Amino acid sequence: MPTTKNTTDNAPLQVADPEEARKTPITSEDAVMVTHPRSPRAEQYRTLRNSIVALNPxxxxxTVVITSALKGEGKTVTSINLAMALAEMPNTRVLIVDANLxxxxxxxxxxxxxxQGLSELLSGRLSLDQAVRSLxxxxxxILGAGAAPKNPSELLASDRMKIVLSQLKQRFNYVLLDAPEALAIxxxxxxxxIADGVLLVVRLSTTPRQYxxxxxxxxxxxxxxxxxxxxTGVAGD
Ligand SMILES: Nc1ncnc2c1ncn2[C@@H]1O[C@H](COP(=O)(O)OP(=O)(O)OP(=O)(O)O)[C@@H](O)[C@H]1O
Ligand SMILES: [Mg+2]
Incomplete structure (x- = not known):
């Protein structure tokens, strides 16, 4: 069943100042590329980056979709850290799109x-320049998800989404789309x-292989x- 996390709060979201996050320090322990850049987990994200770059000589x-079989396997954490690992390469601009509406x-x-973010962008209420915020x-x-729409699948499958992706590819070297879990949604x-590739996040200890x-x-x-x-979820992580 689709999750309802963050969707019950119907307070209208504000338009972002695209510059607001530039000075916000990232302190989450999950953002290991920032908080523990020399850790084994950070190195694993660099290895993942290298494999993705090797496929793109x-x-x-x-554009790369990040998904998993089930909820909570580590898609969002992977998207954020992989984005930072990619951006360590010279002249590489990376966008994280929260496509988990x-x-x-x-x-x-x-x-x-x-x-406000992807949802308002796709419904024509926000421009790309207003929606994208530098970290x-x-x-x-990052391009956040925006308010929970009534019709997320229709928005994501729309021609407008294809146009937005091609516009984003003109501005960024990599666009990482943090998507919902694939089996339920x-x-x-x-x-x-519609993306160039898909990365499947697997929480080794809990997700049955058949899934x-x-x-x-x-x-x-x-x-x-x-x-x-x-x-994700390997002992020692
Ligand atoms: N590589 C990892 N190793 C260990 N724990 C991790 C790893 N990546 C993520 N986690 C943990 O797993 C939990 C879920 O992570 P995250 O929010 O990225 O999952 P998700 O797949 O995006 O979830 P959802 O399906 O709700 O969007 C978090 O508590 C995070 O700390
Ligand atoms: Mg997530």
Missing amino acids: ESAPR HAPGAEEIIGMPRR SVAGVA SDASLLGA VEQTHTMLETLGGNVLGTCV
């Missing part, structure tokens, strides 16, 4: 207030079909290009 702008989580981990980490920006498969295989097959059947898996 021409350094073309790339059911349970947005990226702004909270980064330590910034929820603002305090050089080269990284169709949004990840919809996004996978991972089922998700992998489903994403590819629906037109996604699964680049690989990223394992």
Whole structure:
């Protein structure tokens, strides 16, 4: 069943100042690339980055969907840290898009207030310039989810979403789309079909292998290009 986290609060969200987050320090323990940049976990994100970059020898702008079979496997944490690992490369600008319109989580981990974002952008109420906010980490920006829409799947499957992605590819080298869990919600498969690649996050200790295989097959059947898996929850992480 789709989660309702953060969707019960119907207070209208404000338009962001695109510069508001530039001076906000990121302090979450989950953002290991900032808080523990020399840790083994940070190195794992650099290794993941290297594999993704190796699949893109021409350094073309790339859109990558990050999903998992089930809720809570580490998609948002992976998106944020992978973005920072990518932005460590010279001349590389990276955008984190919170495309989990059911349970947005990226702004909270980064330590910034929820603002209008993807949902308002896709419904034509916000411009790209108003929606994208730079972070305090050089080269990284975020497009938050915005208010919970009544029709998330229709918005994400719209022609407008394709246009937004192509506009974002002109501004960023990598656009990482933090999507909902793929088995319960169709949004990840919809996004996978229009993005360049899909990364499957797997919480090794808890997610049954058959769910991972089922998700992998489903994403590819629906037109996604699964680049690989990223394992979370390994002892010692
Ligand atoms: N590599 C990791 N190793 C250990 N724990 C992790 C790792 N990545 C994330 N976590 C933990 O897992 C929990 C869920 O992480 P996160 O919010 O990224 O999951 P999610 O897949 O985005 O969840 P949701 O489906 O609700 O969007 C967090 O408490 C986080 O601290
Ligand atoms: Mg999440």
